[in-house]
Amino acid sequence: MAIKPVELSKSFRLLNHGPTTMISAKHNGVENVMSASWVGLVDIVPARVSLVLGKEAFTRELVEKSGYFAIQVPFATQAEQVLDMGESRKTTPNKLESVELFYQESFDVPLVAGSAAWLICKVLPETEMQQKYDLFLADVVGAWADDRVFRNGHWHFDDVSEELKTLHYIAGGQFYATGKGINLKDHPNAIG
């Protein structure tokens, strides 16, 4: 496998199917990772995302102070890690011990190794929205994916084992993996 860059104009496809994610950030040498289902898309050009970050989240301060965060799209095999990262750093200071982080050149934002895809995002200065609704908007400034599952701008989930599907979280420890492909590419509205 190889980690390949994803064109920013195609990066929305990494999130469009609504996967559960993990958010990472770093400020002043302190790194953190948290799980987050509430990541959304706001635009394609520019590639723009939304993220809900509760005021109690340790990661929020890292995001506010550094102005950056990364979204990772985990594999099905990472389900337990996603729940582990749901623990607060405040009550579990050593929560990152089991996580391998890495960096992409020219970005000082930690990434969780072994994920399916990564998007590094630069926060927009919308402090009122952040305060009132805990809602952060950010532009995607770098994106990468594991080429076993995403290449040439497309996911290839039908070609891989269950372990390499992505995750969709509900609540109470219940996830669903991404399922079977339904391809209607000949439909007149099959654009994008």
Place this chain on the structure above:
Amino acid sequence: MAIKPVELSKSFRLLNHGPTTMISAKHNGVENVMSASWVGLVDIVPARVSLVLGKEAFTRELVEKSGYFAIQVPFATQAEQVLDMGESRKTTPNKLESVELFYQESFDVPLVAGSAAWLICKVLPETEMQQKYDLFLADVVGAWADDRVFRNGHWHFDDVSEELKTLHYIAGGQFYATGKGINLKDHPNAIG
């Protein structure tokens, strides 16, 4: 099957796995339905959602003028209907001919029959966010689901055929159905 109400405090679970949706609205007797992948969650109590509605969307005016919209979570069998509803009402005035709409008592918002779940939402008066980012926030004021797939506050996708899974859209006519359940309910962070 029966359409059963869903407690508002559990209604986030209808969307938490990131399904593709269809949005419906009505103003002055004019109904419309459009497809939308960019629906998110902002809060649980109150149950609050986000929706990106482009300025060119016919439905946007109905939402702005009525102050309400509904989110439907379609079944896998509705994939073609979802793409059909991606056509603009402006260029295809008869696009609703193939769609059966119905209403729930005390709500004047049309719902698409045959879906897996429905959430009726009341728009928050955040006009600056709407203008600047096409982003609408709204509180869920009513929610229902088909009890074959959602009951007692939980999805039951592992018990049903592929036809009754929900949909996750990527682009270019490519959907993935919701896949296999991964249940880690005994994990210490398996809350919510």
